[in-house]
Amino acid sequence: MTLDNLGTWLEIDLSVLKNNFQVLSDLTGKQVMPIVKANAYGHGLERVAEAFAEAGAEWFGVARIEEALLLRESGIEANILVLGYSPPSRVSHAIKENISLAVYDQTVAEAFAGEAAHLKEEVRLHAKIETGMGRLGIPHAEALPFIEFVSEQKFLKLEGIFTHFACADEPDKAVTREQIERFNQVLGEVRNRGIDPGIIHASNSAGALNFPEARYDLIRGGIALYGHPPTAGMALPKGIQPALYWKTRLISIKELPAGHGVSYGHRYHTTQRQNVGVIAAGYGDGLRRVDGNDVLIRGKRIPIIGTVCMDQCMVDLADLPDAEIGDEVVIIGAQNDAEISATDTAQRWGTINYEVLCGLAARMPRHYTINMKNYAD
Numbered sequence: 483m484t485l486d487n488l489g490t491w492l493e494i495d496l497s498v499l500k501n502n503f504q505v506l507s508d509l510t511g512k513q514v515m516p517i518v519k520a521n522a523y524g525h526g527l528e529r530v531a532e533a534f535a536e537a538g539a540e541w542f543g544v545a546r547i548e549e550a551l552l553l554r555e556s557g558i559e560a561n562i563l564v565l566g567y568s569p570p571s572r573v574s575h576a577i578k579e580n581i582s583l584a585v586y587d588q589t590v591a592e593a594f595a596g597e598a599a600h601l602k603e604e605v606r607l608h609a610k611i612e613t614g615m616g617r618l619g620i621p622h623a624e625a626l627p628f629i630e631f632v633s634e635q636k637f638l639k640l641e642g643i644f645t646h647f648a649c650a651d652e653p654d655k656a657v658t659r660e661q662i663e664r665f666n667q668v669l670g671e672v673r674n675r676g677i678d679p680g681i682i683h684a685s686n687s688a689g690a691l692n693f694p695e696a697r698y699d700l701i702r703g704g705i706a707l708y709g710h711p712p713t714a715g716m717a718l719p720k721g722i723q724p725a726l727y728w729k730t731r732l733i734s735i736k737e738l739p740a741g742h743g744v745s746y747g748h749r750y751h752t753t754q755r756q757n758v759g760v761i762a763a764g765y766g767d768g769l770r771r772v773d774g775n776d777v778l779i780r781g782k783r784i785p786i787i788g789t790v791c792m793d794q795c796m797v798d799l800a801d802l803p804d805a806e807i808g809d810e811v812v813i814i815g816a817q818n819d820a821e822i823s824a825t826d827t828a829q830r831w832g833t834i835n836y837e838v839l840c841g842l843a844a845r846m847p848r849h850y851t852i853n854m855k856n857y858a859d
Contacts, residue, residue, distance in 0.1 A: 492525075492728055493727040500533055501723070513701070515539070515683070542560055547583075550576075582607065584610050586612070586618045591631060599635075614647075615645075626675065629668075655693075682698040687712050709726075724823065727814065742756075776822070777797060779797070779802055779817075
């Protein structure tokens, strides 16, 4: 598929993803588990996982077993950990496809044990400890008997122990340090009982960058691997870059008279004779209906005017008289010397860059490149 055939699309440079993986690996000195849940943060699950595997990734993290099975179907042979809930009925699929599951609750652990015993085959588990996130995980004060239970079951394999940080990207370090202390206490208790904790992991991107003492055996690399900071004010290591561009095209130009309404609800009216363009992207692609959106055309920031529609929206071309139908439009990315990052967009939308990227619609073709050379879609 050539770019000439595309109206609205994403360009993902796989060489940038591989480089980001290498930078994070070198910086931390630890094995990096790319987190590829939510369609690899909007970048495309199968192709992105393939690139990370080529870069040396030995583990992948997903949220749901369906994502893990898609990775296996696409030929990924590395270790895969499902970080979220897996129905006990899926234990058979996990065993068959050599997928590791998170276990975080006594009831879930007992159900997993029952399913595995029925199959008479071992299922690999990572025990999740709740140290302060307030989400999934056995409370740290109850962790030892829980881990003892898991380790004693004939068909449960305790492969690892992990936790998740709530505030690793916040300026105040106290909460994360308290979580690390609680987690270390659990690990000490487990070892004192003669139980091998297996693979120990706690840090997401922010944790890996801000808390070297919490890198343990494995880093769960998420947003940083895709080239974006965990929070707007946080600097990334030198060499990490965004891999994704969101592009569309200018598909219409017309001159409207003064006082003409634009788009649904006529929330925008021209104040003089004005060239108005239409671009082929809308909220059906992930472009939110908020005020203040802009795009890049011919290297200039051009405001979106009126209400964003499902498949198109309008732009004010008053400052771009030489614009032509077919011009490339950048919604996220750089053009000439100008740039709109996913973090910029997130701040405009009142959210985080994770949500911007994960909201990129599946209907948009992902066009993959290596050092900006075509990588067949």
